[in-house]
Amino acid sequence: METVLRVSGLRKSFGGVPVLDRIDLEVSEGEAVGLVGPNGSGKTTLIRCVSGLLEPDSGAVEVRGTLGVVFQEDLLLPWKTIYENVELGLRFRGVPEGERRRAVFEAAETLGISEYLGMYPRQVSGGTARKAAIARALVLGPDLLLLDEPFSGLDLGARSALSEALREIRGRGTAMLVVSHQIGDLVGVADRVYAVTPRPARVRAHVRLAGLSPEERVRALARLLLGSSPGRGGTPRSPL
């Protein structure tokens, strides 16, 4: 499988305070990779560097293909319906209306939000809004989807539905880098998981989950977490 994302030796600091310290990671075609670390460890900064919104101080980010980004907050435009929000990127690219419509309905079906397309963001639940934000990135047909804390603020039912939707997206061949501070969120989604240290973020360990049974995945992730040392960012939360 080809590598769609290669991050090597990435460093970033703000005002002399290091946030990312020599981050190395890779995501292959069609692979779902998790990145777990405590709150404030610099995961969002990493996503912003990978997506090109921030310039790293040093190191390299190589992206093969197109990139879709789902931010930690849904950031849907409140004056547009879910449908209009989802199709926005296609409109910007001048995609004809029929094609846009087809793409929006397909993405909405994958994420199970077809019935909400005519509603405004204020009229739907947090879980549906999150899925709409994912659909907005997905309609652009990215080779790699970056998801920043996609499970945060969602209840158990919404988390489980979102996990299922992400598995389906991965099943269709879209690679993903899913960032989370809760290792449990990644059990059913990720093929591999990187753990980063508290700030400055550095890849501390890395575990492969693909091919493991659910119980083995849980054990592997627990070992990954227990191998951590509490740092300035505080003790990571319970894994499950």
Add this chain to the structure above:
Amino acid sequence: MAAYALSIDLWTLASSVLITLRNSVEGFAIALLASLGAAYLYFSRPGLRPMVYALNTMLQSVSVLAWAIVLTMAFGVLSPIPPVLVTAAACLPVIMSSAVEAVRAVDERLMDVMKMLGASKPQAFLNAVLPASVPSLAAASRSGLGLALRISVVAEAFGSSGGVGYMMVRAYSLVVPEGVMAWALILVALMLAMDLLVMRRVVEVAEAWRLS
């Protein structure tokens, strides 16, 4: 004053009020469009931001009287243009400040989303920045339109193209103080009507939209 007010024939009243309304609305519309242009420049060309601020400061420092005299001299006392342009020039800094401030306050994260979706600068402005600025712009427009009515009356006083301001000066020239007062009251009634019937509603709708 009541006798004078009653002596004003309906045609004179209606035409004067309409001229003042037209001058105000046209001047206000020019100021609003120019403010949106300045807001777009501020958004899309960060290098030009100091220029936008400098232009605003310069416009604020020019007296309405100076605008009225210069423009009346330039276009002539019979021209309908000076009251419109004077109104626009006086309203512009008020509306422009609010428009630029509204653009400045737009959530940076929305801009990140626009970038990741591949929006061009005009697309990002039209789809995210402008809608996000509507409540501030509506509030600024409310005071801007009130200002426009007051300024257009001053500008009309310098020309002979009609309007409430022109009628006030005419009553003053004929030494009819009750006439001046009657036309001043007509202006107040006009401003109240505009505010209650139009601008308050516009602000309410914009505010409800923002809260939704």
